[in-house]
Structures are given as C-alpha cells and as structure tokens.
C-alpha cells in the first residue's frame with residue numbers, strides 16, 4: 695500500500711505502515727533506535743602483503759602476545775630491517791601462500807598455508823598447514839573467527855586439488871581451538887612433540903563459496 699497522506703498518530707505516538715502486517719504500527723521510540731544503531735556490513739578481504747604495509751606489519755608483530763601461541767619464538771620488537779625480511783619471505787610463493795587480512799583498507803592480521811610435500815615429486819600438493827594471527831588491537835571482535843572461516847573456505851575454493859588442511863594449536867589457546875572448530879577443524883588425537891594438538895579439516899561437502907557467501911552476509915560484531 696502506498697499513501698500520499700501523512701502518517702497518522704495515536705496519542706502523540708507516530709505510526710508507520712508495516713507492509714508485512716499490512717497495518718499501521720507504532721514507530722520504535724527514539725531511545726530504542728538510538729541504542730541499536732544500524733551498522734554497515736564490513737568485509738574482511740585477503741591480499742598479498744605489499745612493501746607499503748611495512749609499518750603496520752612491523753607494529754603488529756612487535757607484540758610478544760601475538761607470538762605467544764605461534765610455533766616460532768618471539769624474535770623481539772622488530773626493526774625495520776627484520777620486518778622487511780619477514781615481509782619478503784611472506785611474499786615468496788613457492789612453499790607457502792601468505793595473505794594479509796584487510797579490513798577497510800588496513801591489514802589487521804595474516805593467514806598462511808604451508809604446502810605439504812606431495813607423495814609424488816612434481817605433483818600438486820593435496821594438503822597444507824593453516825595458521826593465522828591478528829594484531830592485538832583487533833582481538834575480541836569476531837575478526838579471528840571470520841578470518842579463519844573465510845580464508846579456509848577460500849583455500850578450498852581456489853585450490854581444487856586440496857583435500858585437507860591441518861593446524862596445530864597450543865593447549866592453552868582456547869580462542870583458536872574454538873575458532874578452528876567452527877571453521878571445520880577437528881581433533882585428530884595426535885599432537886606435536888611439544889604437546890600442541892593437531893587438528894584436521896577435510897574439504898567441506900558442497901560449495902565452499904556458499905559458506906563464504908553466508909558468512910559475508912552476516913554483519914561483524
């Protein structure tokens with residue numbers, strides 16, 4: 695229904711026409727609307743690191759908390775030279791695939807696939823280790839969950855020969871254990887020599903792009 699008449703009011707309460715109920719209903723009070731502002735849907739995307747990312751890359755990785763549950767030891771606050779070297783390694787494409795996770799134009803973390811050596815030399819790899827990290831300023835907002843689900847889905851979508859991903863998780867890293875479970879990783883019952891649990895994620899049934907599309911449609915917390 696459309697109307698050229700002004701919306702009616704009941705005892706000073708403005709009304710709006712609800713096309714589903716096909717009836718005039720009270721507009722939500724102003725205070726309620728102010729408490730629940732609409733937020734735009736923000737999308738995290740992935741791209742190779744660029745040389746211009748050096749300052750943000752260096753600053754995020756100069757934090758020992760970010761390294762606490764990563765397999766490599768904290769190398770100390772990064773100098774520009776060390777950060778440049780690490781960026782250069784991240785840009786190599788022969789043994790791994792590293793991506794900056796980008797939110798509104800700014801890198802907030804990283805994902806990495808390290809290809810396992812295929813059984814037949816020269817064949818395409820069928821499995822890879824997945825790892826990821828976020829700069830500490832971005833923790834606790836649901837970005838980690840979103841990055842893991844989206845980037846593992848993209849990995850299967852972009853690499854048709856990939857049959858499984860695996861990840862190792864420190865026993866105290868409850869956040870990542872939870873996130874990886876939601877991304878499709880399950881315990882294998884195996885662990886590394888230093889006690890990190892080994893999780894495995896088989897190629898999902900159906901289209902990975904369906905999962906990514908559903909995720910992309912949901913707003914960030």
Ligand SMILES: CC(C)(COP(=O)(O)OP(=O)(O)OC[C@H]1O[C@@H](n2cnc3c(N)ncnc32)[C@H](O)[C@@H]1OP(=O)(O)O)[C@@H](O)C(=O)NCCC(=O)NCCS
Nearest residue numbers: 760763826827828833834835836837838839863868869870
């Ligand atoms: C692990 C990491 C990626 C989590 O990212 P995040 O964006 O803070 O996580 P999210 O906001 O998506 O939270 C995911 C879940 O973990 C929980 N969580 C977050 N931090 C937690 C903590 N310190 N302890 C316990 N649970 C935690 C959240 O409550 C949430 O669960 P819920 O929504 O079901 O309640 C981030 O802390 C990080 O980069 N850490 C350093 C590197 C690292 O550990 N990488 C993973 C290696 S396997």
